[in-house]
Each structure stands twice: as structure tokens, then as C-alpha cells.
Amino acid sequence: MQSQNISDIIEKYLKSILAESQEVEIKRSEMAQLFNCVPSQINYVINTRFNIQNGYIVRSKRGGGGYIRIAKVNLVDDCDVLDELIGIVGESITFKESFQLIKSLFQADVLTQTTANLLLAVIDKKTLNFGDVELENMLRARIMKSILNRLKYDG
The missing domain is CATH 1.10.1200 (Non-ribosomal Peptide Synthetase Peptidyl Carrier Protein; Chain A)
Structure with a gap:
């Protein structure tokens, strides 16, 4: 049996949410806690696997009430x-x-x-x-x- 690395697990989790809705809003620190990893790991997954080339738009707001919003986009309708x-x-x-x-x-x-x-x-x-x-x-x-x-x- 092949073991998955943490990046694959985080990606799979986010994609499962996005399979049910067009958008997900997360807090980086909460995600890091959930997956028992450093917040920069969450950034890595989002930057490498949830970009416009892969059909996603990512918006973020820093600070205490900050968030990361990932939305699926239709690559040719827009x-x-x-x-x-x-x-x-x-x-x-x-x-x-x-x-x-x-x-x-x-x-x-x-x-x-x-x-x-x-x-x-x-x-x-x-x-x-x-x-x-x-x-x-x-x-x-x-x-x-x-x-x-x-x-x-x-x-």
C-alpha cells in the first residue's frame, strides 16, 4: 500500500469540499492544526495545486480575521x-x-x-x-x- 504525503492529503481534503461547492473558505492556522503541520505547508499546497492553471482562483486576506478562499473557475466561459x-x-x-x-x-x-x-x-x-x-x-x-x-x- 502506498502512503500519501501530507500535501496529497490536504489537497484531497480541499478537493472533496470543492466537489460539493464552488468555493471553500479556510483559515490557514486551523488547517495546519487539523493536519498537524506547519502553516507554510498549507501555503505550499495552495500555491502549487490550487492555481489558475489548475482551474482555481485563490483570494486571501491576512490578519486576525484572515482567510484563504479557493474557488473553482470555468477555464473558458470567462x-x-x-x-x-x-x-x-x-x-x-x-x-x-x-x-x-x-x-x-x-x-x-x-x-x-x-x-x-x-x-x-x-x-x-x-x-x-x-x-x-x-x-x-x-x-x-x-x-x-x-x-x-x-x-x-x-x-
Whole structure:
């Protein structure tokens, strides 16, 4: 039997709540207490697994009455979300980051499995291998922005 690390357990817990509602509001300190971990572990999970590329918007307020609010977003129904994704892609993006974005679009039923696999082939390291990682990441960013813009205007 495989053991899960604390980040996986926290992610699973939050996603189970989000499966029943579009939004969850948590207090970092309470979550850390619940999972018997340091508050920075909660930050790590939220920053790496609940970001716009994965289909979530995170808002927070610091201080005594502070909170972290995580909301699911529809990646293509909102042009602002697509614009934000385009901004995140920027002028350079790694294969890993692009893979996660395509995976999120597939999970949101924006892309079929066949389309997602074709896009992954197009942005693959082997496909874009020019012996220059910076050039590869710049070309991948152009491809990803083109895809996102196409979704924005075809959606």
C-alpha cells in the first residue's frame, strides 16, 4: 500500500469540499492544526495545486480575521480567466507547466483526450528540441498563447 504525503492529503481534503461547492473558505492556522503541520505547508499546497492553471482562483486576506478562499473557475466561459492564463504563460513556459495547463483544460472538458494528446505532442521537448532550452520554452509559450486565444474567441 502506498502512503500519501501530507500535501496529497490536504489537497484531497480541499478537493472533496470543492466537489460539493464552488468555493471553500479556510483559515490557514486551523488547517495546519487539523493536519498537524506547519502553516507554510498549507501555503505550499495552495500555491502549487490550487492555481489558475489548475482551474482555481485563490483570494486571501491576512490578519486576525484572515482567510484563504479557493474557488473553482470555468477555464473558458470567462475571458478574464483566459486572459490571466495567457499572462501567466508569458514569453516562456516549460513543458511541465504547459502539460499542467493542457491537463486542466482536458479535466474541464474543454479539450477531448485526442486533442489534448495532440497538443502535448506539439509542445513536447522532443518536438521543439533545437538544442536551446530558452528558444524551446519561448516557442512553446507562443503555441500555448495561440491555443488559449483560439479558445477565447471560439468558446
